[in-house]
Amino acid sequence: MDPECSQLLPALCAVLADPRQPMVDDTCLEKLLDWFKTITEAGSSLLLLQENPCLVELLCHVLKPQDLSSRVLSFSLRLTGVFAAQEDCFQYLQQGELLPRLFGEAGPLGGAAWTAPTVRSGWIQGLRSLAQHPSALHFLADCGAVDTIFSLQGDSSLFVASAAGQLLVHILSLSMRGPAEGPPSLQADDWPPCAQKIVGHIEESLRSTATPQITQALNVLTTTFSHCHDPWTQVLWVQLHPLVAALLQKDPVPAAHSLVDLLLSVARPQALRAQAFAVLLQPLACVLQATAQGPGPSGLLDSTAADSVTADMLLPSKAACVGLLCQTLAHLELLLPLPQRPCPWPQAPLLGAAVTLLQLCRGSGSPASDAGRQLCALLLGCVRVQRAALDFLGTLSQETGPPELVTQVFAVLLEYLRSPDSSPTVLKKAFQATFRWLLSSPRTPGCSDLDSHTLLFLRELLPVLQKRLCSPCWEVRDSGLEFLTQMTRRWGGQAGFRHALLASEVPRLTEQLLRDPESYVRASAVTAMGQLSSQGLCVPPAGPEHPGSQQKSLLGELLHILSTDSEGFPRRAVMQVFTQWLRDSHADVVGDTEQFVAGVLQVAGQDLDWEVRAQGLELALVFLEQMLGPPRSHCPYAVTPPVAAPAGPLTQALQSLCRVRLFEFAFRALFDCDRPVAQKSCDLLLLLRAKTASSSSLQEPRSSPDVASVEAALQRWRAGDQAQPLGDLEPEVVLAVLRSMDLEGLRGALAESSDHVEKSPQSLLQDMLATVGILGENEADCY
């Protein structure tokens, strides 16, 4: 606890203990409790109590007969539980007899305060917190708390009753976890007395004729079996199941809902999972059966289950059919990557079902039965099912399938990509699914290039992509470009892909989309062109037969977008491309890297979009690393030879950084009104300082006049006046300025969120005191 809080705490405890100072806002008490929980989780409770005796005084004080508010009493009970969760602190409180006085018969339990549900709830929660160690178990047994908990199961407050049930489960499992000497016996007769007592109570309740009691017992058992799968739970079940079975024979069955919950929680999980999966597969089995060319099971469900499956469940209405199919597909999609998915996974029939669904939605399937034809009429043109099925199909690409089915997958994907009726969202999903299937398509052994089937597919795909890039719908152009970027990133280096792409019009069309009227499309075109260019897949500038396009290098075009585009997305995309180009030593950049970096930083520094400025810092960082070497690894196991940067190259590198005006850019960003930019700049300058720390040749007295003028200028910048440029900087001056700056302090300040002051515990304590007028002069935080 920080000293400021320690100072405020006695006053606060005094306020809490004073019945004349009612705490109106009980959320403050909750926050206070949360704060104490954080403190005790991080350190010793005992120490806390010893250093702040006011806390124990508060706990003692609440025991005095007085009109203390039930909220404060409840708070104190819960606070005591938090402290007593640590065994040494528990002992400490025991010595003062504080615990029995708070939780035993002598405490609030017998008094008038007990009528308030919040006090009963506080009592339970306090015990729930402290019941963490064997000493606590003894205490519970000695003070007779367990009997009180039994009776609280039937409390008029539902919260109290439910908490009591959960506390019982907790105590049972704590006592069965047993002492350190070993696992508890599997013989129920040998169980610890506390556990025996609870089990005895449950047995008694199950034999009861009163439904509420039966319900309480069943709920305790359900919670136990759902949360704990230790061997003793099986013993418990063996012991209790005759009583449960007896309940089932009663007419009417008492507490039927609770009984079902219990039975579900004890059922064998594997068997249940298989049943649940069968239910999930039914709609798709229907689809396969309705469209099957011949009789026989679809392969999704075994023949007995399939017999009972009829297409009737899908056919009553379009809404029902579509809703059911979409849900099924979404669930299966979530299930596929999970380790606990059913085994064996019916990949081939599911693939078949997805393809069939997509065909039905397009009217291209050929259902043989009436049910199939009806299904076709229901699903025709249904965008929701198309989207869900394409997503699902994409997910299925994680597994292989029989070759003839994979061929069908590509065929149906191509059909969707080609179709003029595919809606923009469906097309996007079709592109995504296609990419995933291309990723999973087999490679020729020993060669990383695409196999011949995939290349054939690609040759059919590219004309479609070409057309989509000219779509009147911008969403379609955009998803086409995204797809192209993904493909190029993945296969741009491979001969087959390069050949097919260069033979198409796609690169030229992409270049034209840099001037698209829609900013998202321009941004995607920038990214795509950046990628194409990185892979050497850009076509030479348009010839005289294309008067529409200007002869301009891509670099120039992108710089033009960066400096003139009215929307942020394309400018951000340009910065990302430039950063990547610098990182990859792109041919257009390598020629004159300094000029490139200087030009980009100059434009980016003036951008109104903070993301562009932040990306500028990213680019600056890449440049810096290229000049000075990468940052030292922070991994403690990495072997890092102690290398001192040689002075000569360092000087040159710094001069280079000065020439591109990287420092001016970074210093300006340091005082940026957008925190992420400032943070990034701070990190960059810290890195730079660390890089240059070992260099001795550049040590200069920091009192030179240049340094002073730069520092003065920076002071003005910090104050908001950034009009004056820094001018040409010498490396020595920069280093001197860097050393004089409290960059660590700045980084700390920037790391804190803007509401960190309001959220601090000190602020909480001050607020609580201010509301009762103790800190009259204190400026309370305004929420």
Place this chain on the structure above:
Amino acid sequence: MLDCGLDMTSTLNFLPLPLVQSPRLSNLPGWSLKDGSAFLDKELKECSGHVFVDSVPEFCLPETELIDLSTVDVILISNYHCMMALPYITEHTGFTGTVYATEPTVQIGRLLMEELVNFIERVPKAQSASLWKNKDIQRLLPSPLKDAVEVSTWRRCYTMQEVNSALSKIQLVGYSQKIELFGAVQVTPLSSGYALGSSNWIIQSHYEKVSYVSGSSLLTTHPQPMDQASLKNSDVLILTGLTQIPTANPDGMVGEFCSNLALTVRNGGNVLVPCYPSGVIYDLLECLYQYIDSAGLSNIPFYFISPVANSSLEFSQIFAEWLCHNKQTKVYLPEPPFPHAELIQTNKLKHYPSLHGDFSSDFRQPCVVFTGHPSLRFGDVVHFMELWGKSSLNTVIFTEPDFSYLEALAPYQPLAMKCIYCPIDTRLNFIQVSKLLKEVQPLHVVCPEQYTQPPPAQSHRMDLMIDCQPPAMSYRRAEVLALPFKRRYEKIEIMPELADALVPMEIKPGISLATVSAVLHTKDNKHVLQPPPRPAQPSGGKKRKRASEDIPDCKVLKPLLSGSIPVEQFVQTLEKHGFSDIKVEDTAKGHIVLLQEAETLIQIEEDSTHIICDNDEMLRVRLRDLVLKFLQKF
């Protein structure tokens, strides 16, 4: 007669008419029979494995064998595409009736006919082939010539004079206008939403209503939306003119059109769009207006070449009242309803009557050309096909659904140019039809047989057929169909003075009856009750005799009876009047009262009462009077 469209697919069997001499077409080899005989080689030419008739193109006329068109009184036209055969009917069949159509239908129909006549007349062809039509020879020809039907009835195109004469017989009508036809029925055109001035028709009498739904659209394009409400309560709905390409969604096709157009132009190629001078072209130009800037095509010239291009573009702007709401409101701003005005103003769209003249000096490539005819057999399109067909950079995009694009392209093969088929047919598809029928709920639907089953190539597509209850009645060519309703009632008017004289008697609460004596006068299918002539005054001479000749005899009227006879009370009354030994028997239809002593039977049934007694008129009259006591007279 409902509509009179012209089947122009017959022209696909003919060689294209090149506007500029085409060495390729004129040097095609003549076709000879398998046995080597070459007597047809002047008439038939072979091109890429297909045989074409080298002659002025001919059209297939509406059925003339089955009905005598001179007996047709009225022709109702639905839209300008459905009137192209009109000159053949009005000018050559003895037709003397009236044709009804809306004004835009007539004006744009005139443009279409004018363009057709112009396309054909400006390339005069001396030769008119007829030898091949000989049935014995036709059998020996290869398909599709061999299978062409009714070739003997095929005719050359009409002249402008015939067009004018035909159009002069048209009576202009407006939407919802009620037109009396001979007093028998009333016909009313309703907006069908398909094209400027396109109509559905209601044909109704006082008690029956037949709707004729043809070429309708529920999509939001330029015309006024379809009037569905007025089609309700139809006894019969005759449904035709559905989309020819039910699997092609117009929105998707427009997207496809734009994408392919941009793709071609960006690669430096030209785009050719064979089209009609009115209709979908307005919507395409509007889409392109929105698209060209975004696609970076602002510098690409768009050319619209048609003898009627100017009129078509201008007409579209002046039919404000026939346009959709959005476009109508523009007129009040005032702005031109269609944005092609702006395209013309900014020189992005240029139009020319022909490729001769100004066009050849303005022509700049790459460009987009809209021109006719979609059959590719005549019109300026033939020239562009010859000009651009050799380069794979160019693209021809088919948007009109009337012709098979493969057949249209046949005489241009081999072709390097790319071909894209984006048929844009905004007419109703089957899903829309089923919604429409649910909304309108006609008692019976009558439609062509093709609509009642899925297309043969897609037999599983249950969605590609009309699904309604009761099932639609279908018809096929030359089939005579009795519409499923009987005319049970006629409305009769009653003259005011006659109505004044009526004295109604309430026989049941809410139901009054009155007897009326009048003369039913029927003329022009109108029935009127007029007061009967006064009983002839006894005056002598010829006059009286003449009067009795003119006016039918009016007998003295007996009163009408109504009501029923309560048997128990009747028996009591009989007993009161001295009859005894009365026995009552129940029969299936009523009762028999037996007066055993008097040997008399009284049969009382729902609609008759008989008194059967043996030659005792006195007794009968007595009994009759007793019966009458229970009945009301008027």
